[in-house]
Structures are given as structure tokens and as C-alpha cells.
Amino acid sequence: MVPVYxxxxxxxxxxxxxxxxxxxxxxxxxxLAAKLAQPPGEDVIVGIGDDAAVWRxxxxxxxxxxxxxxxxxxxxxxxxxxxxxxxxxxxxVSDIAAMGGRPMFALVTLALPPDAGMEAVExxxxxxxxxxxxxxxxxxxxxxVSAPQVSITVALMGEAVVRTGEPLLLRRxxxxxxxxxxxxGTLGGSSGGLRRLQDGASTxxxxxxxxxxxxxxxxxxxxxxxxxxxxxxxxxxxxxxDIGHICKMSDVSAVVRSNDLPLNPDLRKAYPDDALRLAxxxxxxxELVLVGTRERxxxxxxxxSVPLTSIGEVRxxxxxxxxxxxxDGAVLTTPDGGWxxxxx
Amino acid sequence: MVPVYxxxxxxxxxxxxxxxxxxxxxxxxxxLAAKLAQPPGEDVIVGIGDDAAVWRxxxxxxxxxxxxxxxxxxxxxxxxxxxxxxxxxxxxVSDIAAMGGRPMFALVTLALPPDAGMEAVExxxxxxxxxxxxxxxxxxxxxxVSAPQVSITVALMGEAVVRTGEPLLLRRxxxxxxxxxxxxGTLGGSSGGLRRLQDGASTxxxxxxxxxxxxxxxxxxxxxxxxxxxxxxxxxxxxxxDIGHICKMSDVSAVVRSNDLPLNPDLRKAYPDDALRLAxxxxxxxELVLVGTRERxxxxxxxxSVPLTSIGEVRxxxxxxxxxxxxDGAVLTTPDGGWxxxxx
Numbered sequence: 001m002v003p004v005y006x007x008x009x010x011x012x013x014x015x016x017x018x019x020x021x022x023x024x025x026x027x028x029x030x031x032l033a034a035k036l037a038q039p040p041g042e043d044v045i046v047g048i049g050d051d052a053a054v055w056r057x058x059x060x061x062x063x064x065x066x067x068x069x070x071x072x073x074x075x076x077x078x079x080x081x082x083x084x085x086x087x088x089x090x091x092x093v094s095d096i097a098a099m100g101g102r103p104m105f106a107l108v109t110l111a112l113p114p115d116a117g118m119e120a121v122e123x124x125x126x127x128x129x130x131x132x133x134x135x136x137x138x139x140x141x142x143x144x145v146s147a148p149q150v151s152i153t154v155a156l157m158g159e160a161v162v163r164t165g166e167p168l169l170l171r172r173x174x175x176x177x178x179x180x181x182x183x184x185g186t187l188g189g190s191s192g193g194l195r196r197l198q199d200g201a202s203t204x205x206x207x208x209x210x211x212x213x214x215x216x217x218x219x220x221x222x223x224x225x226x227x228x229x230x231x232x233x234x235x236x237x238x239x240x241x242d243i244g245h246i247c248k249m250s251d252v253s254a255v256v257r258s259n260d261l262p263l264n265p266d267l268r269k270a271y272p273d274d275a276l277r278l279a280x281x282x283x284x285x286x287e288l289v290l291v292g293t294r295e296r297x298x299x300x301x302x303x304x305s306v307p308l309t310s311i312g313e314v315r316x317x318x319x320x321x322x323x324x325x326x327x328d329g330a331v332l333t334t335p336d337g338g339w340x341x342x343x344x
Numbered sequence: 345m346v347p348v349y350x351x352x353x354x355x356x357x358x359x360x361x362x363x364x365x366x367x368x369x370x371x372x373x374x375x376l377a378a379k380l381a382q383p384p385g386e387d388v389i390v391g392i393g394d395d396a397a398v399w400r401x402x403x404x405x406x407x408x409x410x411x412x413x414x415x416x417x418x419x420x421x422x423x424x425x426x427x428x429x430x431x432x433x434x435x436x437v438s439d440i441a442a443m444g445g446r447p448m449f450a451l452v453t454l455a456l457p458p459d460a461g462m463e464a465v466e467x468x469x470x471x472x473x474x475x476x477x478x479x480x481x482x483x484x485x486x487x488x489v490s491a492p493q494v495s496i497t498v499a500l501m502g503e504a505v506v507r508t509g510e511p512l513l514l515r516r517x518x519x520x521x522x523x524x525x526x527x528x529g530t531l532g533g534s535s536g537g538l539r540r541l542q543d544g545a546s547t548x549x550x551x552x553x554x555x556x557x558x559x560x561x562x563x564x565x566x567x568x569x570x571x572x573x574x575x576x577x578x579x580x581x582x583x584x585x586d587i588g589h590i591c592k593m594s595d596v597s598a599v600v601r602s603n604d605l606p607l608n609p610d611l612r613k614a615y616p617d618d619a620l621r622l623a624x625x626x627x628x629x630x631e632l633v634l635v636g637t638r639e640r641x642x643x644x645x646x647x648x649s650v651p652l653t654s655i656g657e658v659r660x661x662x663x664x665x666x667x668x669x670x671x672d673g674a675v676l677t678t679p680d681g682g683w684x685x686x687x688x
Contacts (some may be wrong), residue, residue, distance in 0.1 A: 019462065025488050066451040073491060105408070145412045147414045
């Protein structure tokens with residue numbers, strides 16, 4: 001049953017002033033965040049602006065994040081439902097990993113058109129549950145609503161490690177000049193996989209799997225916490241843009257060495273001319289950017305099995321937040337920074 | 345950037361087997377819930393199937409729920425954005441109230457078309473924040489995504505009162521034969537208001553406000569907990585359908601006396617012939633149905649200022665879960681049970 005009543009003066013589709021597309025995703029979030037109470041409540045440890053929110057509950061530190069995948073924006077109706085389901089939870093696990101927490105409980109909201117196929121919906125949910133199993137997450141609730149497009153929203157709650165009363169966190173605002181910037185795994189696989197899929201490749205191709213079934217390095221985040229690392233972000237918007245978020249929140253700048261970037265080998269083979277661009281701006285790799293002293297990054301590298309590559313360093317605040325340099329230290333023309341779904 | 349790749353065998357829009365509209369919202373939720381691990385993890389106190397999920401975190405009991413409003417389904421583009429914002433949080437507060445908890449932290453996801461007006465989006469967020477202020481909720485994060493329709497999803501977290509190590513909760517599965525069924529406030533105001541709006545009435549009309557700006561009786565829920573009440577649900581799908589949820593979860597039946605229902609006085613005036621039907625099946629009043637022994641319901645009534653009306657009683661399990669009777673005890677033809685957005 002659809003409510004029908006007279007139009008409001010400032011209805012969402014009757015434009016007064018600027019459109020959200022002129023402001024973009026990050027501008028919009030900034031304007032909305034400015035409306036929130038400052039400072040945050042006393043139990044809030046991390047509010048809006050990081051990968052997840054964190055607050056105290058007794059002697060625990062609860063963590064929560066949410067992410068949505070929308071048909072036609074984040075995936076097309078043609079994608080396999082099980083892959084949509086997996087990814088919808090995996091992107092949230094990535095946010096919890098980027099804060100150094102443990103994901104535990106999920107609420108899952110399915111928005112479905114009435115003509116969606118039940119078998120496909122169950123397959124999508126099954127894909128989500130396989131990801132939940134892989135990361136030790138339990139689905140405890142959610143919502144099902146009718147909508148013209150399929151979308152899936154996951155709210156994921158977890159906890160931070162608490163040591164002598166204080167939560168150990170990986171934050172965006174904890175980078176200091178002199179710190180080393182390192183990244184887990186390889187870069188550009190997701191956007192390379194997307195390109196391959198657009199070129200008609202099978203969804204079973206290794207590069208395509210990087211796009212369809214991201215596997216955030218949750219255990220590495222836990223080891224990083226124990227190694228004394230306190231600054232991180234996940235690679236979602238695009239490597240340079242994500243490092244830019246750290247620089248902004250930490251009031252520093254960064255230099256990234258293009259030669260040291262661990263480009264995905266399949267990406268190099270498939271798109272040799274575009275590999276660097278995709279690796280620095282493609283996004284959605286859901287690897288971890290970890291920032292810390294040389295000593296701590298080295299210590300971490302020694303204690304994990306996944307590749308960890310130093311790719312740059314933190315510098316004092318500068319006009320250019322993130323600079324990409326070649327092997328001679330010459331500044332490369334910065335490719336477009338990354339994704340901003342709302343901006344046209 | 346929209347991913348484009350080959351169609352999957354069981355894509356969501358390529359129907360294999362039945363459509364979700366043939367199964368309906370509740371059938372779908374049942375089928376998905378059946379896929380979850382049983383029994384739930386040891387820290388889970390209440391999993392899927394109640395108004396909110398509850399789990400242990402140290403000596404606290406954390407509560408979480410989520411609800412979505414979709415343009416064209418739950419509201420039209422013509423509704424005032426501030427009212428959409430208010431309601432998006434209020435319906436979640438209602439879920440936490442129906443569990444006897446205190447709402448504390450919210451994640452807000454806005455899905456916006458690129459041509460949405462920035463001023464309207466800020467007004468919508470402002471409406472949500474006014475509701476947050478009214479109920480002591482702090483927004484700590486969220487997501488902004490591009491989508492063809494406006495929708496707003498709130499995940500709301502809170503805590504239950506814990507007494508000697510055990511959380512005090514209002515559950516759907518705790519009704520016992522002999523219990524009294526009572527309801528707060530008045531009924532049918534929301535669906536009466538919707539009807540008035542559809543007839544062209546001003547959004548400032550009192551009945552219209554009942555639909556546009558629900559005010560869940562959060563404090564009453566807290567008093568009910570202290571009065572020893574352990575069973576409740578909020579009036580969202582429709583009174584009889586909501587009482588049906590309690591009966592199903594508690595394995596009991598219920599008799600509701602039509603003569604005792606506290607019909608909204610403005611509703612009686614506006615739609616005298618339809619008032620009863622709207623009150624029992626219209627839904628969205630976001631009042632509380634409280635179920636408990638006569639003694640406890642009386643004790644609660646004495647300690648709150650909002651109206652609490654006894655409207656029926658719990659009976660042993662029977663074929664007909666919920667029966668509506670007139671003043672002579674004759675069974676009224678049961679009107680259609682309530683809302684099911686997915687079913688056609």
C-alpha cells in the first residue's frame with residue numbers, strides 16, 4: 001500500500017538549491033556529520049568518520065559499521081546472487097578489520113522487488129552465510145522490504161580487544177610523520193577483474209573472483225593490533241584516496257612509491273598499460289593499508305603469512321595530501337583519486 | 345561506474361521457481377531464518393524472530409534492530425523530508441521499546457538518487473536528529489549510496505536492563521494462558537491519518553501527524569520492565585497480526601474484545617464506519633501491546649501517565665490464533681490481518 005498525499009515544499013525530488021550529485025558522497029557526509037552533536041557522548045570512542053564506530057559498554061568496546069550494495073550501482077541483476085551475498089558481508093568485515101576489531105553479529109536487510117526469484121534470494125542469502133561462516137559472524141536479525149531495485153544492507157557489530165581498560169584500535173587519525181605505509185596482499189585485482197568481466201570473461205577467472213569475492217585480511221588486522229600498530233584503513237575507494245582519508249584525519253601528507261606497489265600479477269598480464277592506474281585508483285580490493293613505525297611494520301611482517309609490502313611513508317602536512325612518485329622520485333601525474341558514487 | 349558482465353544462471357530477475365511475492369514477507373523471513381545456525385551462539389540471548397536481537401557483551405546485554413523506509417513503498421517523494429527522517433528512526437526506537445531496552449547508538453544509511461535536492465536531504469537528516477534528541481539516541485556512523493529511489497535504513501543499537509546478571513526483556517514468546525493483553529495510547533490513528541492525507545488533508549492535521557510522526561512509548565516500556573512484565577510487541581503490522589506474532593511465538597491463542605479497543609477519537613469522527621477495521625489491521629501506530637498477569641498489568645497502569653487499556657486475554661493454543669469478539673462474545677469476521685509489503 002503506497003501512501004499518496006500532497007507534495008511537500010521541499011520534497012526530495014523538488015530541487016531547492018544544489019543537487020547531491022554536485023556535492024558528491026564525501027561532501028554530503030561532511031555536511032551531514034556537521035549536524036551531529038560535538039563532542040560525541042562520553043561513551044563514544046570513535047564516532048562518524050572512521051571505518052566503524054566504537055563505544056564503551058561496561059568493560060567492553062562495541063564496534064559497528066554498515067554498508068549497502070545496490071543493484072545497478074554496485075552490481076547488476078546479472079551477477080550471481082551468491083557473489084552479491086558474499087560481498088555484502090565481506091565489505092563490512094573489511095571495515096571491522098580496518099578498525100582492528102572482531103566481527104560478531106550481523107543484521108541483514110534485503111530490499112527486493114516482488115518479482116525477484118525466491119531461489120535466487122535464497123542463494124544470495126546462502127552466499128552471505130558462507131562469508132559469515134568464514135569470518136565467525138552470526139546473523140541475528142534484519143528486515144525484508146519491497147523496493148523497485150534489489151539492495152542488501154548489512155549492519156555488522158563486533159568488539160575491539162580491550163587491554164587494561166583501553167580498547168586497542170586501528171584508527172584513521174593516528175598516522176605520524178616518519179611512519180611507514182604498508183599494504184597487505186596485492187592491488188588492482190578487483191578493478192582488473194571488473195574490467196575482465198565487462199570484457200565477457202568467465203566469473204570463475206581468478207581476476208574476476210578478486211572482484212566478486214573479496215577476502216578481507218581479518219587475522220592480519222588482529223596481529224597488527226598485537227604488534228602495536230594503531231593506524232589503518234581498508235582499500236575500498238581506491239588506494240590513493242584511502243591514504244588521503246588517513247592524511248586528512250591525521251593532518252599529515254604521504255608519499256607513495258609506484259615502483260613498490262604490489263600489483264596483482266594477473267592484472268599486470270591482462271592490462272599491462274592500465275595496471276598502475278587500476279591499482280592506485282580502482283578500489284574495492286579490501287586489503288589493509290597499515291601505517292606505523294618502521295620497527296612495528298617490520299615486526300608485523302615477520303609474524304604474518306600474507307604478503308605485507310612497504311609502499312611509502314608519512315610526511316608532515318602539505319598542500320598535496322598524497323603524492324605518487326616513480327623510482328627516481330619524480331611526481332607522477334596523479335590519476336583520479338578513486339570512487340565517488342554520488343558525484344556525476 | 346556500473347559493473348556489466350554476463351548474466352548468471354540464477355540471477356535475481358531471472359525467475360527460477362516461485363517469486364518472493366508468492367511467498368510474502370513473513371514466509372520469506374521464515375525460509376531465510378531456517379538457514380541460520382540452530383541453536384544460536386551461546387552469547388545470543390534473542391536471535392531472529394523478535395523485535396530486536398540481544399546478545400551478551402561482558403556484564404551488558406546489547407540490543408540491535410534495523411528498519412528501512414523506501415520511497416514509493418513506505419512513503420512517496422511528496423512527503424516532507426523531515427517527517428521521513430523522524431519516522432525512519434522512530435520505527436526503530438519502537439522495536440527497542442518493544443524489547444524493553446534503551447536505544448543508544450544509530451547507524452544511518454541514505455540511498456539517494458543523484459538528482460535529490462541537498463536541502464531536502466539535510467532536512468530529512470534534521471528530522472531524524474530531532475527524533476534522536478527526543479529519545480536520547482546518538483548517530484555514530486552510516487553510509488551514503490547512490491540508488492534510483494530514496495531509502496533510509498537505520499540500524500539502532502542499545503542495551504537491556506541487567507539485574508543480577510540477567511537481562512530484563514519484553515519478548516514475543518513469553519505470553520501464558522490467563523495473561524491480560526493491554527495496549528498503550530490509542531489505535532488506528534496512523535492509518536486514519538494516512539487516509540486523511542490521501543483525501544487531501546493538511547499534513548498538520550492531528551490525525552495526519554499520527555501517521556507522519558509516530559512517538560513510541562519508550563518510557564512506558566521501561567516502567568513495564570520494572571513492573572515485571574516480560575511479554576510485548578509493538579503495533580506495526582496491525583494489531584491483530586502483531587498479537588498473532590506473540591501467539592505464534594508463545595504457542596498460545598488470544599481473544600480481543602472489539603468494544604474495549606481504544607480507538608483514536610479523531611479516527612472515530614473522520615471514518616466512523618471504518619474505524620474498527622483501521623484500528624485492528626491498519627498498523628503503524630507504534631504503540632505497545634503488553635501482555636502479563638492481571639496483577640502486573642494493573643500495577644503498570646497505576647504507575648504510568650499514558651493510557652493503558654486491557655483489550656483481551658491469552659488462551660491456550662487453538663486453531664484460530666487471534667479471535668476478535670463483540671460485546672456479546674460473538675466472533676466478528678476477522679478483517680484482513682495487516683500489512684505484508686511483499687505479498688501482492
